[in-house]
Amino acid sequence: MTDTPFIAVNDLSIGYGNTPVQGQLNFTIQKNDIFFVIGGSGCGKTTLLKSMVGLLPPTQGEVLYQGQNFYDSDEATQINLLTSWGITFQTGALLSSMTLGENVALPLQLYTQLSARQIKEVVAYKLALVGLSGFEAFYPSQLSGGMHKRAGLARALALEPKLLFFDEPSAGLDPISSMRLDQLIVQLCQALDSTVIIVSHELPSIMSIGTRCVFLDNHTKTMLDYGDPKELKLNSSQPRVRQFLNRDDASESQ
Numbered sequence: 612m613t614d615t616p617f618i619a620v621n622d623l624s625i626g627y628g629n630t631p632v633q634g635q636l637n638f639t640i641q642k643n644d645i646f647f648v649i650g651g652s653g654c655g656k657t658t659l660l661k662s663m664v665g666l667l668p669p670t671q672g673e674v675l676y677q678g679q680n681f682y683d684s685d686e687a688t689q690i691n692l693l694t695s696w697g698i699t700f701q702t703g704a705l706l707s708s709m710t711l712g713e714n715v716a717l718p719l720q721l722y723t724q725l726s727a728r729q730i731k732e733v734v735a736y737k738l739a740l741v742g743l744s745g746f747e748a749f750y751p752s753q754l755s756g757g758m759h760k761r762a763g764l765a766r767a768l769a770l771e772p773k774l775l776f777f778d779e780p781s782a783g784l785d786p787i788s789s790m791r792l793d794q795l796i797v798q799l800c801q802a803l804d805s806t807v808i809i810v811s812h813e814l815p816s817i818m819s820i821g822t823r824c825v826f827l828d829n830h831t832k833t834m835l836d837y838g839d840p841k842e843l844k845l846n847s848s849q850p851r852v853r854q855f856l857n858r859d860d861a862s863e864s865q
């Protein structure tokens with residue numbers, strides 16, 4: 612038995628060139644968490660996600676995945692980590708020139724030895740999981756916003772990831788579709804025994820499915836608090852965190 616956290620963010624600073632975005636980030640994520648990264652517009656949520664998925668080396672500190680630091684690892688370890696992650700960013704989740712079937716098949720073709728027939732079966736299964744059975748031949752432009760998000764989820768799930776990253780998964784969806792997507796994320800997370808990290812502004816999602824969250828602050832350029840969002844909403848010692856989670860007007864100025 613080890614007490615190494617599933618993910619440990621240690622003294623992390625992130626930014627672009629000489630412009631710091633966030634610093635002194637320290638928190639852990641447990642296996643099976645549905646972990647939200649929250650905070651006002653432009654505070655650095657997407658930047659944190661980019662840094663966590665290997666797209667932006669930190670300016671200081673580290674993110675450890677069961678003790679492994681992506682940026683310090685050799686290529687084989689980096690590929691192992693990358694193929695155990697499913698990532699959907701807000702834009703560009705799907706390649707527009709490919710059908711849904713081809714989009715979902717792509718990671719399987721790149722990273723597995725499966726035959727064409729096996730890939731076809733896995734694609735059909737993943738599309739069924741997100742309620743898109745029979746849509747293999749559709750192009751992303753032929754889908755509604757909600758279907759597009761679910762198809763992005765199917766592609767992220769292609770390699771049965773143990774860790775899923777989502778940037779604003781329900782952006783642009785109506786409240787009902789957004790709630791259905793939340794339920795789908797919870798079901799898939801349980802079925803695949805996965806852990807999920809979500810960047811989101813959506814308070815109903817944060818409150819209904821979030822197990823823990825970290826609040827990034829624009830003013831101080833660091834985290835103000837982290838923990839169970841329901842707890843923080845009531846008891847955070849940080850007024851800006853309570854304002855945000857209670858949707859007080861004061862949080863809108865962030």
Ligand SMILES: Nc1ncnc2c1ncn2[C@@H]1O[C@H](COP(=O)(O)OP(=O)(O)OP(=O)(O)O)[C@@H](O)[C@H]1O
Nearest residue numbers: 627630632650651652653654655656657658659810
């Ligand atoms: N590629 C980039 N180069 C330089 N600065 C960037 C880049 N991408 C983002 N930034 C800046 O970094 C800061 C944080 O941006 P980021 O997109 O991470 O915030 P966010 O919290 O995800 O915002 P939102 O909630 O509005 O999507 C912003 O000031 C943004 O202008």
